[in-house]
Amino acid sequence: MIPVRVTLLLFVWFKNDFMVTSHVQGLQMSAVDPGYPKKISTNDVHVKAAARATVYKYNNMSNDKFLFKETEIQRAMIQVVKGTKYMLLTKIERTVCTKRESTNLDKCQIQNDNPLKKALKCYSEVWNIAWVGIVKVLVLQCTETHNSHLWNSSRSSVL
Structure with missing residues (x-):
């Protein structure tokens, strides 16, 4: 007789949409349903x-002499799709660092x-x-913000 390995999979759904998948070998928890976008904390290390x-x-795409860096993450969503x-x-x-500087x-x-001084509001995907070490920016759309009041009061229909 040939031994056959069977893995038991149980799905349990809670009110808060957290999914618990129980395997015979152990317990794995995922806070995100596969394929469904959900809000996530802007302070999350992965965000x-x-x-x-x-x-x-x-x-890498801009012709600006200076480097830019992120100063605020206003909104974030996560979706599981063959990765995250x-x-x-x-x-x-815009920072004081030029692109010629390796910094x-x-x-x-x-x-x-x-x-x-220059600020941009960017939507990105x-x-x-993680398991193959790929990080790819699929979408990047930036618009200039002329003052901080516009940044705080505007809302995106996407997020």
């Missing part, structure tokens, strides 16, 4: 990494000189397939 990936993409997709609304601002963005200060 911050996705925002940084957004900034790297912007810096993050949908972000992020404020990025850490965390050490770059925001540009305060009025003629050089970042796809992370």
Whole structure:
């Protein structure tokens, strides 16, 4: 007789839409239903990494002499789709660091000189397939914000 390995899968749904998947070998918990976008904390470490990936993409695409960095993540959503997709609304601002400098963005200060000061509001979708080490910015759309009042009062229909 040939031995056959069977894995038992149980799905339990709670009121708060958290999914618990119980395997014979152990318990795994996922706070996100596969395929369904959900809000996530803007302070989440993975959200911050996705925002940084957004900034790297912007810096590589722009012709600006200076580097930009994220200064605020206004909204974030997460979706499980063969990896994890993050949908972000992020404020990025011009720093004092030039692109010619090989520098850490965390050490770059925001540009305060009025003629050089610039802020952008960016919507991005970042796809992370952690098990193969892929992080890809799928969508990046930025618009200039002329003052902070517009940033705080405007709302995105996407998020």
